[in-house]
Amino acid sequence: MSNGGERREKVGAALVVGGGIGGMQAALDLADAGIKVYLVESKPAIGGVMSQLDKTFPTNDCAMCTMAPRLVAIGRHKDIEVLTLTEVERIEGEPGNFTVTLRRRARFVDENVCTGCGSCVANCPVRFIPQPLDSIPPVKLAPEVQARVDQIIAEHRNRPGPLMPILQSINAVYNYFPEDVLRYVSQQLGIPLTHILRVATFYNAFSIVPRGKYIINVCMGTTCYVRGSERLMERFSDTLKIKPEETTPDMLFTLKAVRCIGCCGLAPAVMIGDTVYGKLTVKEIPGIIKKFQGANGHGQAHTG
Amino acid sequence: MAARRIELMLCTGTGCVAGGAFRIKKVLEEEIARHGLQSEISIVPTGCNGFCGQGPLLVVMPEKIFYGWLKTEDIPFLVQEHFLKGRPVKKLMFTPPERKEPIPLLSDIPFFKKQMLIVLRNKGIIDPEKIDDYIARDGYAALEKVLTSMTPEEVIEEIIKSGLRGRGGAGFPTGIKWKVCRNEPKTPKYVICNCDEGDPGAYMDRSVLESDPHSVIEGQTIAAYAIGASHGYIYVRTEYPLAIKRMQKAIEQAREYGLLGENILGTGFSFDLEIREGSGAFVCGEETSLIHSIEGKSPEPRQRPPFPAQVGIWGCPTVINNVETLATVPVIINRGAEWFSKIGTETSKGTKIFSLVGKINNTGLIEVPMGITLREIIYEIGGGIPGNRKFKAVQTGGPSGGCIPASLIDLPIDYESLTQAGSMMGSGGMIVMDEDTCMVDVAKFFIQFTNDESCGKCTTCRDGSAALLEVLTRITDGEGQEGDIEFLEELAWAIKDASMCGLGTTLPNPVLTTIRYFREEYEAHIREKRCPAKVCKNLIAYWIDPQLCQACLICKRECPAEAIYGEKHIVHVIDQSKCTKCGTCLEVCPPRFGAVKKLSGEPVPPVERGMKVERKKKTATPLQEQSSA
Amino acid sequence: MAKLTLDELRRRREQARKSIYLRDGEFRGKVIVHMGTCGIAAGARAIVATFLEELEKSGRTDILVTTSGCAGLCSKEPMATVEMLDSPPVKYVLLTPEKVRRIFAEHILGGVAVAEYALGIGSERAG
Numbered sequence A: 001m002s003n004g005g006e007r008r009e010k011v012g013a014a015l016v017v018g019g020g021i022g023g024m025q026a027a028l029d030l031a032d033a034g035i036k037v038y039l040v041e042s043k044p045a046i047g048g049v050m051s052q053l054d055k056t057f058p059t060n061d062c063a064m065c066t067m068a069p070r071l072v073a074i075g076r077h078k079d080i081e082v083l084t085l086t087e088v089e090r091i092e093g094e095p096g097n098f099t100v101t102l103r104r105r106a107r108f109v110d111e112n113v114c115t116g117c118g119s120c121v122a123n124c125p126v127r128f129i130p131q132p133l134d135s136i137p138p139v140k141l142a143p144e145v146q147a148r149v150d151q152i153i154a155e156h157r158n159r160p161g162p163l164m165p166i167l168q169s170i171n172a173v174y175n176y177f178p179e180d181v182l183r184y185v186s187q188q189l190g191i192p193l194t195h196i197l198r199v200a201t202f203y204n205a206f207s208i209v210p211r212g213k214y215i216i217n218v219c220m221g222t223t224c225y226v227r228g229s230e231r232l233m234e235r236f237s238d239t240l241k242i243k244p245e246e247t248t249p250d251m252l253f254t255l256k257a258v259r260c261i262g263c264c265g266l267a268p269a270v271m272i273g274d275t276v277y278g279k280l281t282v283k284e285i286p287g288i289i290k291k292f293q294g295a296n297g298h299g300q301a302h303t304g
Numbered sequence B: 001m002a003a004r005r006i007e008l009m010l011c012t013g014t015g016c017v018a019g020g021a022f023r024i025k026k027v028l029e030e031e032i033a034r035h036g037l038q039s040e041i042s043i044v045p046t047g048c049n050g051f052c053g054q055g056p057l058l059v060v061m062p063e064k065i066f067y068g069w070l071k072t073e074d075i076p077f078l079v080q081e082h083f084l085k086g087r088p089v090k091k092l093m094f095t096p097p098e099r100k101e102p103i104p105l106l107s108d109i110p111f112f113k114k115q116m117l118i119v120l121r122n123k124g125i126i127d128p129e130k131i132d133d134y135i136a137r138d139g140y141a142a143l144e145k146v147l148t149s150m151t152p153e154e155v156i157e158e159i160i161k162s163g164l165r166g167r168g169g170a171g172f173p174t175g176i177k178w179k180v181c182r183n184e185p186k187t188p189k190y191v192i193c194n195c196d197e198g199d200p201g202a203y204m205d206r207s208v209l210e211s212d213p214h215s216v217i218e219g220q221t222i223a224a225y226a227i228g229a230s231h232g233y234i235y236v237r238t239e240y241p242l243a244i245k246r247m248q249k250a251i252e253q254a255r256e257y258g259l260l261g262e263n264i265l266g267t268g269f270s271f272d273l274e275i276r277e278g279s280g281a282f283v284c285g286e287e288t289s290l291i292h293s294i295e296g297k298s299p300e301p302r303q304r305p306p307f308p309a310q311v312g313i314w315g316c317p318t319v320i321n322n323v324e325t326l327a328t329v330p331v332i333i334n335r336g337a338e339w340f341s342k343i344g345t346e347t348s349k350g351t352k353i354f355s356l357v358g359k360i361n362n363t364g365l366i367e368v369p370m371g372i373t374l375r376e377i378i379y380e381i382g383g384g385i386p387g388n389r390k391f392k393a394v395q396t397g398g399p400s401g402g403c404i405p406a407s408l409i410d411l412p413i414d415y416e417s418l419t420q421a422g423s424m425m426g427s428g429g430m431i432v433m434d435e436d437t438c439m440v441d442v443a444k445f446f447i448q449f450t451n452d453e454s455c456g457k458c459t460t461c462r463d464g465s466a467a468l469l470e471v472l473t474r475i476t477d478g479e480g481q482e483g484d485i486e487f488l489e490e491l492a493w494a495i496k497d498a499s500m501c502g503l504g505t506t507l508p509n510p511v512l513t514t515i516r517y518f519r520e521e522y523e524a525h526i527r528e529k530r531c532p533a534k535v536c537k538n539l540i541a542y543w544i545d546p547q548l549c550q551a552c553l554i555c556k557r558e559c560p561a562e563a564i565y566g567e568k569h570i571v572h573v574i575d576q577s578k579c580t581k582c583g584t585c586l587e588v589c590p591p592r593f594g595a596v597k598k599l600s601g602e603p604v605p606p607v608e609r610g611m612k613v614e615r616k617k618k619t620a621t622p623l624q625e626q627s628s629a
Numbered sequence C: 001m002a003k004l005t006l007d008e009l010r011r012r013r014e015q016a017r018k019s020i021y022l023r024d025g026e027f028r029g030k031v032i033v034h035m036g037t038c039g040i041a042a043g044a045r046a047i048v049a050t051f052l053e054e055l056e057k058s059g060r061t062d063i064l065v066t067t068s069g070c071a072g073l074c075s076k077e078p079m080a081t082v083e084m085l086d087s088p089p090v091k092y093v094l095l096t097p098e099k100v101r102r103i104f105a106e107h108i109l110g111g112v113a114v115a116e117y118a119l120g121i122g123s124e125r126a127g
Ligand SMILES: Cc1cc2nc3c(=O)[nH]c(=O)nc-3n(C[C@H](O)[C@H](O)[C@H](O)COP(=O)(O)O)c2cc1C
Pocket: B165, B166, B167, B168, B169, B170, B171, B172, B174, B194, B195, B196, B197, B198, B199, B282, B283, B284, B285, B286, B287, B288, B320, B321, B322, B323, B325, B326, B427, B501, B502, B503
């Protein structure tokens, strides 16, 4: 970048990308320091998300009250040029002297004449432009996987709200969601993958990374916590050398905190598979782990 | 069914199953067969009996003798002595800690005495997988009455008159909710039963579903008739596999009997039910979030109004009620609103189930009339605090509730008093805390929970809980600063004001109540760097009292960090720089020595290594076998 | 099974009540068969079975059959005590299934104790 303190010629102008509250403040500060500012915003108007907010956190100040004076100041500032409906295409040069290529989209409205009455919005005949989806090639699954998933989909697809039951069934089979299975479900149901992911990542019982054969659910509900379940968790964690939510390299165990398994009378409680261990003490933990390892000829990886 | 002389009501609720109830059942069957008693004695698997702390347990009918903490080894003796020869076995009966004599009869045990069973009327008496057992105890009589002799409006009137309020937390009058929904012109309409029960420490809804699923089906069908719905959902959290299984079976049986489905009991009314499972998200208990979850949408809550009773699932008017609310309905219809409204207080009618857990002698589920005092619950039903520790506080209402201090022990339990005390009825968790519970740590625990479970839609809830957590963690780590308490309070109110759903608006309650009632504990953490309850790891140290240590080597063997120095006849010493404060040594040091201590807020007294053990004289204490380990 | 009508539901409830009467019935009478080792050796098991058989035949749901330990009169086993509400308990000795049938019919159903099999009337402590 710079060659030892050697100074090049500097241009006395700055470009701020994004006209949200941050960009607005930056533009004002720069302009107040005597620098010419170009404020670029891709939307038809500056203001960003804050203009849609009622209050701001954590001070509960009114959003418009914070923003309006800045809007006015920018509009009036002789050194700020606002470029709306504009995006940055290319930046060349080096610090101190950049050349920026911008693309301005047509507004089709003469800003100097428009009064903002909104009639054009109400009268525009085009409401909805569907996005064509056919460009994505169909997902291919291994035949036995596809048969399984097809069966699950067929079972639920005609109920109202099929997504959750389908995801639950897939989770029951794989213990997690293989990515291509989710893609396949998305295409079969015509539900966007982003939506499926949003649901799949919302719930504690789901995972999008593979999990161990045995999920060790350490109850971190109130009762168990008060009765010392945090120490159980630490001991599992130390013994297995994994942190909560992680899986052992041999894919045998996943350690997980759950919130109350409804055995509060037996607190502290741990559930592994369908077995509940009640009134557990740290001393018993190594033995329990051994038991599960033993039942599996330790080290056998879980395929699925 | 053939006449029998004994029925064994064996609890097969989740708690007792975890304790081995099915193994007990198998041995019982074998032993009964061995004595050829099959035709005289039958085993009835029931739902949760309530006294889960004593599980696995069984009640012998008709005498109603209660046996707890059963082990498979006890069974052969029990069968021979009691069931064959008719001599009840004392050593398997319940003995309260402060007494010597066991109490044979269920009805004499203080835990059961003060209870009043309405929702749990059938617990431990019927086999939840047999619809006939439910029918025998006036099951589906309320549905019969409603379908043959009441108009939907009359049903709604009756529920309004009874004063029944929702048991899911907020306590909204159930009849009014139904009326709003009935008056919506749009059809179809739906009824949803909320069994998401995310409140950690409460499990009454699970228990109702497991021990008496038909009472929920009947209640829900009556609700459907009242509002004019023909379809319903039961939303059960996935952590309750047994409840789901029993409910599924119950629905199938009800369909078979024509109590669900087309043209119920030939009256022309049709209604059917379907189970939907949750997948482990606390916020899905919130009604709008629950609806989104069933619909397969992203399950964040939405702004209300419109309330679900106006615009609910699939955009149609929907009544959402809690399990307990619905299970109360048949009893109100059968026995009348007037009878029901005589129970409880002016504003809170009827009974409520609480799960009495934590540091309490008698753990389990209790159903008590509203207005009962905390004192009665904790000392009479709960049998006090174990180990002669001091009662400090009780947490009600889960993550939305707060901690009620020992000084308010005479507080009557109803919706209003709890709210005034800064807490909430919530779903009915009652977690008892003794002097070994650190209130700052408890507040931190709940904020950790709500921070995890916040759906993230509102900044105040998402980031506000994170900010609370950061400060609380700092305090428990011993890095609290002056002004932290005030900051917590200010932030808490902002979160309360600006969050959208109940999770956000109530999440500061645990912090606010602990500050309100236990401010001095916060101050001790911040100013003296001391945790009075000796819980917060950064503020405590483990130390072996050289006067008490008998060099038994146990702690040294068990310490996972190899932080204990010692050998035979030499006093053991903990290397503070290696100790990870796991607490194992305290747990394993034999109680008769009790040499390991927790210190907080004081320097660890130095102990010289290699000190000889001071043997206690044999005349002083009868400890002959010491150090022989 | 076929779907129920209202009447069928009511009938079913009556029937079902009988099957769970041990759990929440009201009892008018109680038969206690003494089942010490001596009693069992003398055939007390058959006595219990006969009482249960008769009970089932009668369809009554207000009578209990239970057992208790040795009564201390081993030479007179098998024995049973019949306690009906509002009348003193009666101890019957040296029982056989035939005797049991008669006791059931006359004493339990009929309300008149069978004096010739009885050891003593009213000499037994209650329950
Ligand atoms: C975060 C949150 C969690 C909730 N969890 C539950 C729950 O687990 N069970 C429940 O019945 N109600 C829960 N509710 C209350 C429901 O939104 C709703 O008020 C209730 O189911 C209505 O039934 P009710 O009128 O019978 O009480 C929760 C509310 C919130 C805000």
